[in-house]
Amino acid sequence: MKNIFFLLTVFLLSILNAQENEIQDVSRSKFRFALTYGISPMNPDQINQHIGVSNYAVGSNAKSIKSLPELGATITLRPMRDSKVIIFRGGYSSVERAFDFDLPQMSASGTQIGTISGTITETYSFYPFSMGIGGATANNDLQFQAELIYALSYITEETSFRTTDGYGTTVTRELQSPAYGVRVGGNSTVHFTENIGLLLELSYRYLVFSEYENEKALPIPFFEFPLTGITLSAGLSYGF
DSSP: OHHHHHHHHHHHHHHHHHHGGGSTTSOOOOEEEEEEEEEEEOOOHHHHHHHHHHHHHHTOOOOOOOEEEEEEEEEEEOOSSSSEEEEEEEEEEEEEEEEEEEEEEEOTTSOEEEEEEEEEEEEEEEEEEEEEEEEEOTTSSEEEEEEEEEEEEEEEEEEEEEETTSOEEEEEEEEEEEEEEEEEEEEEEEESSSSEEEEEEEEEEEEEEOOOBOTTOOBOTTOOEEOOEEEEEEEEEEEO
16 A cells, blocks of 8 residues: 555655746635535445344344445645645544343242333544645645544444433543555545635545543554545535
8 A cells, every 4th residue: 555655745846846847827716615515435344234233132223334434624725936835734533322121020039020221332533633735826726635644443332221210321431543555546626716615635544443441541453443534525625
């Protein structure tokens, strides 16, 4: 994957350098800020297997994860009067699944004395941050990017239940994992005004979370959440 990223970067820069002499005299946008909302189709096998087992165990019907929404904010800087740009990107993704259950409350002698009713809520959250280089046209109508990613993942499980006699409580546990990856993509902007436009973006990201630990820093082996795949995004951009 590192070799692919290197080759893509070299290819991108070679294209930019070949075009440089043709467009040196064009006035260029120096700064752009964009807010986007995107969808990433995916199928995290281990997570979906866990959801299926949990549904079977408590008699719930939570759906498997097939896509992930993502909010993003991107700053693009053009330090020189050429085609090269520097990109800083931050994102937030989150998806939630809830498992409702009603279980028999048993006495010490094995007799049912009531019912335990509750909900297990699992939240999968991701915070990717990336920095990279790219190329853009003079007014950022078209842009290409190659970025390195550092990201954090949090999986929170909150169990709330109440018994027939009125006793209730909530228990929360959390797993977290860092990850490194790469991202390549491109976007096109349709301008409403000279500074504001509609941004459409297509990107591919390689990112796998596989170093989960619990609150006591104990590792969770053989467990991963891949955030790898294509992302389609749209949003608003402002540049000058």
